[in-house]
Structures are given as C-alpha cells and as structure tokens.
Amino acid sequence: MEIIVPACIAIAAPVTSKEAAIRLAGELLVKAGYIAAPYVESFLKREAVSNTFLGSGVAIPHGMIEDRHHVLGTGIAVVQVPQGVRWKDDNAARLVVAIAAQSDEHIAILRRLTRLMQQEGAIEALATTSEPGRIISALTDTPFVPAAQAAPWPADASLELSLDYPNGLHARPATQWVETARRHACDIRVIKDNDAADAKALTALLGLGITRGSRIVLAARGAGAELAVKDLAETVTRLSAEELADAERARVAAAQAKANAPTWRPQGAARLQQGVSASPGLAVGKLVRHENHVLEVVDTSRGAIAEGEALEAALGKVAVELAALEAETRERLGAGEAAIFAAQRELLADPGLMRAAIGEIMRGHGAAWAWKKILSARVDQQRQLQDALLAARALDLQDAGERVLATLLGLERRAVLLREPSILIAEDLTPSDTLQLDMRYVVGLAISSGGPTSHTAILARTLGLPALVAAGPSLLALSAGQEAVIDGNAGCLYLKCSPADLESARLAVRAYTARRDAMRATRDQPAVTPDGHRVGVFANVANARQAAEAVEAGAEGVGLMRTEFLFLERDTAPGEDEQYIVYRDTIAALAGRPLIIRTLDIGGDKQVSYLDLPKEENPFLGVRGARLLLARPELLHTQLRALYRAAAHGPLQIMFPMITDLAEVEMLRAECELVRKQLGAPAVPLGIMVEVPAVAVMADRFAKVVDFFSIGTNDLTQYVLAMDRQHPQLAAQADPLHPAVLALIGMTARAANAAGIHAGVCGGLAGDPLGARILTGLGVHELSMSAQDVAAVKTAIRAEPLSAMQALAERALAAGSAAEVRAL
Numbered sequence: 001m002e003i004i005v006p007a008c009i010a011i012a013a014p015v016t017s018k019e020a021a022i023r024l025a026g027e028l029l030v031k032a033g034y035i036a037a038p039y040v041e042s043f044l045k046r047e048a049v050s051n052t053f054l055g056s057g058v059a060i061p062h063g064m065i066e067d068r069h070h071v072l073g074t075g076i077a078v079v080q081v082p083q084g085v086r087w088k089d090d091n092a093a094r095l096v097v098a099i100a101a102q103s104d105e106h107i108a109i110l111r112r113l114t115r116l117m118q119q120e121g122a123i124e125a126l127a128t129t130s131e132p133g134r135i136i137s138a139l140t141d142t143p144f145v146p147a148a149q150a151a152p153w154p155a156d157a158s159l160e161l162s163l164d165y166p167n168g169l170h171a172r173p174a175t176q177w178v179e180t181a182r183r184h185a186c187d188i189r190v191i192k193d194n195d196a197a198d199a200k201a202l203t204a205l206l207g208l209g210i211t212r213g214s215r216i217v218l219a220a221r222g223a224g225a226e227l228a229v230k231d232l233a234e235t236v237t238r239l240s241a242e243e244l245a246d247a248e249r250a251r252v253a254a255a256q257a258k259a260n261a262p263t264w265r266p267q268g269a270a271r272l273q274q275g276v277s278a279s280p281g282l283a284v285g286k287l288v289r290h291e292n293h294v295l296e297v298v299d300t301s302r303g304a305i306a307e308g309e310a311l312e313a314a315l316g317k318v319a320v321e322l323a324a325l326e327a328e329t330r331e332r333l334g335a336g337e338a339a340i341f342a343a344q345r346e347l348l349a350d351p352g353l354m355r356a357a358i359g360e361i362m363r364g365h366g367a368a369w370a371w372k373k374i375l376s377a378r379v380d381q382q383r384q385l386q387d388a389l390l391a392a393r394a395l396d397l398q399d400a401g402e403r404v405l406a407t408l409l410g411l412e413r414r415a416v417l418l419r420e421p422s423i424l425i426a427e428d429l430t431p432s433d434t435l436q437l438d439m440r441y442v443v444g445l446a447i448s449s450g451g452p453t454s455h456t457a458i459l460a461r462t463l464g465l466p467a468l469v470a471a472g473p474s475l476l477a478l479s480a481g482q483e484a485v486i487d488g489n490a491g492c493l494y495l496k497c498s499p500a501d502l503e504s505a506r507l508a509v510r511a512y513t514a515r516r517d518a519m520r521a522t523r524d525q526p527a528v529t530p531d532g533h534r535v536g537v538f539a540n541v542a543n544a545r546q547a548a549e550a551v552e553a554g555a556e557g558v559g560l561m562r563t564e565f566l567f568l569e570r571d572t573a574p575g576e577d578e579q580y581i582v583y584r585d586t587i588a589a590l591a592g593r594p595l596i597i598r599t600l601d602i603g604g605d606k607q608v609s610y611l612d613l614p615k616e617e618n619p620f621l622g623v624r625g626a627r628l629l630l631a632r633p634e635l636l637h638t639q640l641r642a643l644y645r646a647a648a649h650g651p652l653q654i655m656f657p658m659i660t661d662l663a664e665v666e667m668l669r670a671e672c673e674l675v676r677k678q679l680g681a682p683a684v685p686l687g688i689m690v691e692v693p694a695v696a697v698m699a700d701r702f703a704k705v706v707d708f709f710s711i712g713t714n715d716l717t718q719y720v721l722a723m724d725r726q727h728p729q730l731a732a733q734a735d736p737l738h739p740a741v742l743a744l745i746g747m748t749a750r751a752a753n754a755a756g757i758h759a760g761v762c763g764g765l766a767g768d769p770l771g772a773r774i775l776t777g778l779g780v781h782e783l784s785m786s787a788q789d790v791a792a793v794k795t796a797i798r799a800e801p802l803s804a805m806q807a808l809a810e811r812a813l814a815a816g817s818a819a820e821v822r823a824l
Contacts, residue, residue: 004139007032008077009132014376018093021085022047022061025077025098034075035100042067043098051088056117057127059093063100071100078135082128082380094127097139112139130207130381153189153196155219157226159233162215165243169210171202171343171396173239178202178346180235186222188232199232202343203350203378203397238568264487264508268498273471273478275446277491278457281466282512283443284505288418289480290426290433295405299369307367308358314367314407315354319345321403329435333462340431340459344400353378368408375401395454399430418442423486423493425475434459444486446493448475468493519791523554527797529805535772535797536782537790538594540762544585547595550787554794557594559784560655560710560762561586563639564601573611573635579642587650594651596710596760596784598689599639601625601657611635625658625689630667640672644681653685655710660692665705689762691715696744699751709752711780713763717741735818736765742778742812742821749779760784769796770822776802777809 008028015021026040042063046052052061063071077098084092097113116122116138126135137143165173181188181199188199192214197204199218210216218236220228264282301307322345330338347353353374360370379401382394406412418441425446426433434445434456445460445467460467466488478495485494485505497505527535538559539550547558566574566582587595602611602624611632629636643654656668665688672686687708690696693716699709713736718724720741723734735741745761752759760782765771767785772793775783783793812821 003074004076004078004136005032006132006136008034008075009135010077010079011130011132012377012380013079013081014373014380015079015081015085018047018059018085018087019044021059021079021081021093021096022098025061025079025096028077028079029075029098029100032075032077034071034073034077036070036072039063039067039070039100042070053087053091053093054113054117055091056123057084057092057094058113058117058123059087059096060113061096061098068102071102074101076100076139078139080127080129080135095123153191153219154221155189155225156186156221157229158217158219159229160215160217161233161236162213163210163236164212164240166212167243168212168214169205169208171206171347172339173243174202174205175339175343175346176235176239177205177232180232181228184220184224184228184231186220186224186228188218188220188228191217191219198352201350201352202346203382204352206347206397207378207381263489264485264505266485266494266497266501267504268501270485270497270501271495273446273475273493273495275468275471275475275491275493277488278447278450278454278469279445279460279465279467279488281444281464281486281488282505282509283421283423283466283486284483284502284509285421285423285443285486286483287446287478287480288422288424289476290424290429295372295402295409295411297366297368297372297405297409299366301361301364301366304362304364307361307365307370310408311354311357311361311367311371311404314371314404315348317407318348318400318403322348322400325432325435333459337459337462340396344396344431347397348400348404368405371401371408372405375405395428395430395450395456399432402430403432423484425478425480427476429456431456431459434463437463437465439463444488446471446475446486448472519795522798523791523794525794526556527794529776529797529800529802531801531803533776533802535776535780536758536760537794537797538596538760538762538782538784539787539790540784541586541787543582544589546787547586547589550790551590551593553787554790555593555787557590557596558586559594559596559760559782561595561597562601563598567600567602573638576638576642576645579639580645583642583646583652584649587646587652590650592650594653596653596655596687596708597643598655598657598710599626599629599643600635602628626656626664626668627658627660629656630664633671636671637675640675641679644672644676644679644684647681647684653687653708655687655689655708657689657712658691658715659688659702660694662698662701662705665702669705689715690748691719693720693744696748699748700754703751703755703757706757708757709748709759710784711745711748711759711761711763713741713745713761713765716744716763720744733818735822736763737771737774737812737821738818739813739815739821742774742809745775745780746778746809746813749781752781753779758782767793769793770824772796773800773805774809774812774821777805777807777812 010024010028013021013024015024022043023040026043029035030037030040043061045064046062053059079096081094081096084094087093126138129135163169178200189196190199190205190208192208192210195208197208199205218229218232322341326338326341326345329341356374357370360373361367379394379398382397418438420441421443422441423444423446424442428447428449429445442465445465447469448471450456450469454469457467457469466486468486468488468491471493482495483502485497485502487494527537536556538557539553539555540560541547541550541558542562542565550558566579583597623631643652646652654672659665669686676683685707687710688702688706689712690699690709691712695702696716717734717736717738721734721738749759758781761775761780762784766775766783767789769792772783773796776797785793808824811824815821
C-alpha cells in the first residue's frame with residue numbers, strides 16, 4: 001500500500017477541537033484500510049500522555065506502541081484546518097498529520113515535514129491549498145501535476161476573454177452565467193489558469209476566484225458546443241456594462257450620501273473604536289451585541305433514504321423561503337438588493353453540494369451533519385480566495401446554507417428584540433440578519449469583520465443605516481448597554497462620550513433628519529427658482545411599478561422609459577400585445593402625467609442572442625438603436641403598433657435613440673405616420689436622443705424636424721471624449737461635466753429654445769445636484785433621473801435664482817477640465 005493517498009486528505013475540515021481532528025484523521029485511516037477502528041482511541045491515549053504538537057502549526061498524532069497490532073499497514077492521514085484548532089496552550093494546529101506506523105517507514109515523511117517547517121511559507125501553502133495532491137507531493141517524492149495539466153479537457157469549441165467586472169465574478173452575475181449555461185445540453189466549462197469549473201454550478205464558478213482582469217476560457221464539448229460558447233460569451237460581455245454601471249452608480253450614490261450626511265466631532269475626550277466606513281450617517285444609541293448562533297449537530301442517522309429525503313425537503317423549503325424573500329426585498333428595496341437572494345437560491349441549487357452531502361449520507365452520516373460538513377468546507381474554500389471581495393461572498397453561501405441546516409434541525413431563526421435606539425455590534429451579519437432588523441430601533445451597525453463591498457454593507461446603505469466594518473476583534477469585547485455615537489462617514493464608533501457631546505450628536509442627527517424630511521415633504525412641489533423659472537423634474541423607469549414609485553418620489557412624469565428590458569433575458573422578441581400591455585400599464589401608473597418612451601436601444605452594451613446580430617469590433621459605433629430598427633423593420637413596426645395602441649390611454653411621446661442623420665428622422669416619422677393611420681391612433685410628439693456629437697453640432701437643423709430633444713449624457717460623453725465608458729481604466733475619466741460635453745449640451749439647448757421645442761437631459765448628469773444646476777443654467781428645460789434623486793434635485797433648483805445657475809454654467813464652460821468644473 002502507498003503510505004499516503006488522496007482519500008486520507010481532509011481539506012478545510014470542519015473541526016473545532018483537537019479531539020475532533022484526531023478522530024477524523026483516524027476515521028480516514030480506518031476507511032482506507034490502514035488501521036482497525038480501536039487504533040483511533042490509541043491516538044487519543046497518546047495525546048493524553050504526551051503532546052504531539054510539532055510547531056509551526058503542525059501536529060503529528062500517533063498511537064501507543066502497545067496498540068501497534070491494530071495497524072494493518074503504514075499510512076498517513078492529513079487533516080487540514082485552515083483556521084487552526086487549539087492543540088496545547090495557545091498553539092493552534094492547522095495541519096494535523098496522523099501517523100499509523102508498523103515500523104519506521106514513516107521516518108522519511110517526518111524528516112520531510114521538518115524541512116518544510118523550516119521553509120518560509122511552505123506550511124502556510126499546505127494549510128490553505130484546496131488540492132490534496134499538493135500535500136501528497138510535499139510529503140512524498142511524488143511530483144504534483146495540476147488536474148488541468150494532467151488531463152486537458154477536450155473541448156469542441158472555446159473562446160478566451162478578459163473579465164472587466166469591477167468587483168470580479170460575484171454571485172449576481174455568476175447566477176446569470178449559470179442560467180445561460182443551463183440552456184444548453186452540452187458540457188460547458190469556465191477555465192482560469194489551471195482550474196476549471198462546471199459553468200452550470202454556481203459554487204464551482206465562484207470557487208475559481210475570477211477577479212477583474214482575469215483571463216478566462218469558455219469551453220464546451222458535445223452537440224451545440226459552438227452555440228453554447230457564443231451564448232455564454234454574449235452573457236459575459238453584456239453583463240460587463242451592467243457591472244460597470246452598477247459600480248459607477250454605487251460610487252456616485254456613496255459620494256452623494258456621504259456629502260449629504262451630517263458631520264460631527266466630539267469636543268471632549270472620547271474613546272475611539274476605528275473601523276472602515278461602510279454606510280454614511282450619524283446616530284446615537286446603546287450598544288447591543290448580536291450573537292451569531294452556532295448550530296450544533298449530533299451525527300445521528302435514520303438510514304440513507306430517510307436522511308436523503310430530509311435533505312431534499314429542507315432544500316426545497318429554503319428555496320421557497322428565498323424566493324419569497326427575494327420578492328419582498330425587490331418590493332421593499334429594489335431589484336439590485338433582491339438579486340442577493342436570487343443568487344443565494346442558485347447557490348443552493350448547485351448539484352455539486354447535493355452530491356457531496358448525499359455522499360456523506362451514504363457513508364452512514366445524518367443529513368444535518370453531512371450538510372454542515374460540506375457547507376463548512378465550501379465556505380472555507382471561498383474564504384481562502386486571494387481576492388478579498390470574492391472571499392467576503394462566502395457569507396452568502398453560509399447564510400443560505402445555514403437556513404437549510406436550521407430547517408433540518410427544526411430551528412427557527414429569530415431577530416434580536418430591541419426596545420430603544422440601538423447600535424448593533426457583531427462579528428458579522430448575514431443579508432438575512434440585516435433584513436430582519438427592527439428599523440424602529442436599530443440606528444447603526446458596527447461589524448468587527450467584513451468589508452465595505454459586502455452584501456450586508458450594500459443593504460445597510462440601501463436601508464440608510466450608518467455602518468462601519470472591519471473594526472477588529474476588540475469591538476466584540478465592548479460592554480453592551482453603554483451609549484455610543486456611530487459615524488458611518490468616518491467609520492468611527494465613539495465611546496464614553498460626555499453628556500454634552502451626546503447631546504450635540506443628537507442635535508446634528510435631528511438637523512439632518514429635518515433637512516431630509518423637508519426635502520421629502522416638498523417633493524411634490526414643482527422645481528421653481530426664486531426668480532420664477534420652472535424646470536421639469538422627471539424619472540427614468542423600465543416598467544409600471546417603477547413609474548408608480550417615481551410618482552411617489554415626487555417625479556412629475558417619466559422622461560425616459562427604457563424598453564430594451566422587455567427584450568433581454570428571453571429567447572424571442574416580445575410580441576405586440578405583450579409590449580402594449582406594459583406601455584398601457586405604465587400610462588395608468590402615471591395617472592395623466594407625461595411619459596416619454598424610448599424605442600428599442602439594443603446594441604452597444606446591450607446584446608440579445610435571438611436577434612443574430614453580427615459580431616462587431618466596436619458595437620458602440622455599430623448597428624444599434626435607430627440604426628437597428630431601420631434595418632429590422634419587423635422590430636420597428638411591432639413596437640410602433642404597441643406604442644400607438646397604448647397612446648389611446650393617455651399622454652405618450654415616442655423617442656428614437658442613436659440618431660445621426662436627418663434622413664433617419666424623416667424615415668422614422670414616415671413609419672410612425674403609416675402605423676398611426678393604420679390604427680386610427682392619435683398623433684403623438686416624436687423626439688430624438690441627442691447622443692451623437694454630429695446631432696448636437698447640427699441641433700438647429702434637427703430642431704426643425706422633431707418635437708423635442710432628450711440629451712443622453714452617458715453616451716454623448718463617451719463619443720465626445722473618445723473614452724469607452726466600460727473601459728476599466730478610462731471609465732472614471734469619462735465625466736459628463738467635461739467642458740467639451742457641456743458645450744455641446746449648451747449648443748443643443750440653444751437650438752431647442754430658438755425653435756420653440758423643449759430640451760431635456762435623461763443621462764446620469766441630470767440626477768447630480770451640481771449637474772442639474774449647470775444644465776439648468778445652460779438652458780435645459782427638463783431633467784430625468786433615478787427616482788431616488790428627484791427630491792434632492794428639486795431642492796437644489798429651488799435654492800438659487802436662474803441667473804446664478806447661468807453664471808455657474810458660464811464658469812463651467814470656461815473651465816479647463818471636468819475636475820475644475822466639479823471644484824466649482
């Protein structure tokens with residue numbers, strides 16, 4: 001027999017005590033046939049007689065000489081415990097090398113182990129590797145060959161690309177990769193370096209640790225391999241724009257929230273607990289400790305069939321719970337936050353988890369014990385990823401997995417009961433924990449671990465809770481019940497504050513709350529400057545529900561309804577009736593308020609496979625927007641028929657994107673009139689997006705053939721500055737406040753004013769209070785933005801006369817860079 005085999009290596013073992021580690025090593029040796037069962041107790045007897053901790057995180061448990069007759073063949077088992085298990089005094093063992101020796105065959109391995117302990121980083125590498133072969137190679141003369149090198153996967157089609165997602169491959173985009181892969185019957189792999197993962201298994205994908213800039217290969221084998229690779233590649237690249245846009249929105253929102261949050265500093269002496277800012281804001285409350293409940297499991301089995309059925313039932317029950325939580329979160333906070341729980345549901349649907357747990361059940365273990373073992377190993381594997389952001393996502397798997405474990409154990413997860421304003425301190429909070437918080441009393445979160453990009457931090461920002469993370473273990477030693485001040489802006493927790501400082505902090509919070517409430521109270525009032533100039537403030541939406549939310553937020557109507565979302569994430573284009581119902585319902589939600597609907601804007605950063613569009617080297621400069629509609633009349637006519645049918649139900653305006661030539665406008669107007677006459681529908685205003693610099697330069701001529709302009713600052717900026725807004729190095733420089741972009745916006749607004757038509761802006765600049773003031777000063781009539789920005793923009797417009805904003809715009813046009821404009 002070989003002295004050490006893969007079956008005797010336990011990677012990331014879920015053990016929490018020395019005895020558990022020794023027993024696991026013994027079980028491995030028993031199952032592999034090296035020892036008889038009684039020898040496991042001999043390991044424990046030896047440990048009681050003499051300490052077997054070798055040093056440098058290594059322990060070498062072995063049996064008593066008098067029990068050697070239980071050794072059937074010399075063998076070694078290795079139990080890897082990355083987090084360490086206490087062995088003696090304060091020493092922690094991370095590599096437990098259990099030895100069962102008939103004579104002295106193991107001496108060579110001990111010598112090799114001693115040499116490894118003297119090599120810098122060698123033991124650390126073995127204590128964190130996810131490949132048993134590396135441990136075997138280090139302890140023997142067997143060379144280690146990575147699996148990907150040992151047996152290259154015979155793909156029938158493959159494609160290499162570089163990932164530019166700012167946050168790497170995390171659960172939300174990975175979920176869509178999996179959904180795309182599962183539409184194909186063939187085998188699909190994602191390969192990074194020497195590691196490969198099944199593209200249909202979410203946990204395996206996340207385990208690759210794909211970060212921004214990673215080179216990956218999409219490969220497929222079997223019937224339809226080429227189509228599968230193409231389809232997955234389209235999903236990967238399409239999501240790139242969404243990920244970049246999400247990251248930029250998060251950056252802008254965080255900057256705005258931080259700028260608007262109250263500022264405060266203690267005047268007297270106070271103890272400071274420093275962390276990292278995760279969500280801005282200021283609050284005063286008593287410290288309350290949130291205990292992470294450890295779910296204890298006793299390994300009992302009622303038989304493989306019964307335990308397997310119990311696990312399957314628990315997974316099904318939790319899937320239903322997560323679907324309900326996803327729906328509730330979407331309604332309460334939005335689609336982005338809801339996607340956290342959609343991803344958790346997909347994590348649990350990974351067949352690899354189920355197979356591994358069933359394997360343990362078939363070995364005689366109970367469902368709860370088996371699930372906890374497999375879950376702990378997967379969570380630890382994720383936590384060991386080098387990229388901190390991806391490692392932090394282990395909490396999502398733990399959150400979802402512990403729901404299953406609690407179900408198997410018949411336990412109910414309970415929220416913390418609070419009765420007064422409280423700052424919750426915890427080692428970590430799962431997304432489920434965060435959403436269970438009683439918002440009447442929780443005023444802030446202080447977390448000892450984690451990071452500012454964790455899903456819990458994202459939820460805290462959405463909920464408006466001041467939060468800090470990464471405050472260290474000393475946070476958990478603080479006495480509960482003491483009053484403190486949390487400053488989410490600076491990532492500080494102030495303790496032992498004087499009564500005067502506590503009162504001044506409360507005054508700062510009340511003043512901020514009063515300002516916020518005043519903005520909200522006046523959200524339905526028009527944005528009129530002190531000298532009587534009115535600016536329309538509208539919202540950008542994608543459906544009727546968002547339109548209703550926009551009205552509640554104070555929007556005077558919808559300045560941009562995106563219709564491309566009707567066409568994404570499906571296998572065929574939506575029909576006329578389906579589109580008509582969506583448009584009609586949106587009109588109804590607005591109750592007579594204006595609605596501008598943009599026709600299909602596919603192309604550029606948005607692609608759909610079923611349209612079979614040709615691959616373009618630069619899709620932003622290719623067939624997109626109106627160019628596509630004119631080339632595919634069936635798409636244009638279907639959408640126009642749905643729009644004109646909906647126009648019978650209320651005010652509606654049609655806007656065409658990506659216009660370049662006057663001839664395009666003439667052709668589109670002719671198509672509109674043809675459809676209108678066929679249906680006997682009312683005439684509606686027809687406008688265009690001003691995104692192409694050529695249109696801005698010729699705005700005076702376009703103003704004669706359209707009813708309105710809507711300036712898309714996002715695309716206009718990238719075309720003016722020749723900077724792809726998805727480019728990982730250039731995206732931050734593609735600033736719409738660049739004087740050259742502002743000059744074209746001013747040119748467009750002047751042409752609209754001269755022609756007597758209105759000019760609006762529906763790009764991201766409209767939702768920035770500074771940008772809104774400059775745009776107003778340039779002569780823009782209407783601003784359309786995210787609903788959450790409406791109240792703040794209205795307040796900014798009301799705060800100063802038009803003349804002041806015009807002066808600000810002149811200074812912006814005279815600036816030399818976007819940075820100079822922002823400094824204004």
